Amino acid sequence: MIFHRFILGSFVTNCYLVADKDTKNAILFDAPADADKILDYLKKNDLTLKKVFLTHSHFDHILALQEVIDATKAELFLHKDEEKYLKNPELNLVAEHCDKLNTPESYQLLSDGDELPLDSINIKVIHTPGHTQGSTCYFVNDILISGDTLFAGSIGRTDFPLGSFDNIINSIKTKLMLLDDETKVYPGHGFSTTIGKQRKENPFLI
Numbered sequence: 504m505i506f507h508r509f510i511l512g513s514f515v516t517n518c519y520l521v522a523d524k525d526t527k528n529a530i531l532f533d534a535p536a537d538a539d540k541i542l543d544y545l546k547k548n549d550l551t552l553k554k555v556f557l558t559h560s561h562f563d564h565i566l567a568l569q570e571v572i573d574a575t576k577a578e579l580f581l582h583k584d585e586e587k588y589l590k591n592p593e594l595n596l597v598a599e600h601c602d603k604l605n606t607p608e609s610y611q612l613l614s615d616g617d618e619l620p621l622d623s624i625n626i627k628v629i630h631t632p633g634h635t636q637g638s639t640c641y642f643v644n645d646i647l648i649s650g651d652t653l654f655a656g657s658i659g660r661t662d663f664p665l666g667s668f669d670n671i672i673n674s675i676k677t678k679l680m681l682l683d684d685e686t687k688v689y690p691g692h693g694f695s696t697t698i699g700k701q702r703k704e705n706p707f708l709i
């Protein structure tokens with residue numbers, strides 16, 4: 504599996520691209536900013552972007568979404584509880600940070616436990632409400648894309664509209680902590696880590 508991390512935008516947001524190394528079909532997790540950097544990478548590596556999955560719809564994860572979708576015609580996926588955030592500038596914080604943001608009209612809604620294979624890549628949807636109601640982590644073959652739910656040494660903020668501290672803790676403890684210690688975790692901000700390290704060291708979980 505091809506794996507690449509982009510660090511994009513003024514909120515220093517991680518965005519991950521995975522691709523099948525034989526078919527060159529690619530999947531993107533979030534589209535934070537700088538669409539040209541994402542599109543250049545696809546072109547240089549001869550990759551075809553097929554799907555974009557959102558970990559959640561806060562503005563710092565979707566600023567380049569419309570441009571990336573327009574340029575690639577990739578299918579967009581997000582959790583069903585996140586749909587209201589995508590269109591609502593108060594909920595997705597666009598109102599606070601930018602003038603206006605166009606977002607795609609066409610997308611497919613996900614539920615907890617959905618599995619979406621693409622060639623050699625399997626994506627399993629893990630609904631982890633708390634940071635937002637539709638926050639989602641994706642188990643991709645054997646790694647975890649954790650969005651703004653679980654960070655190295657921290658967890659996502661829950662003081663945004665409709666956030667819930669109890670829910671995020673419950674999501675992490677009852678869903679993410681079921682994964683093996685060796686599972687690599689790739690968060691929406693900051694460094695990568697492992698489930699085992701967070702189980703032992705994350706101050707919100709011990």
Ligand SMILES: [Zn+2]
Nearest residue numbers: 559561634651
């Ligand atoms: Zn967020």
Ligand SMILES: [Zn+2]
Nearest residue numbers: 561563651691
């Ligand atoms: Zn974020």
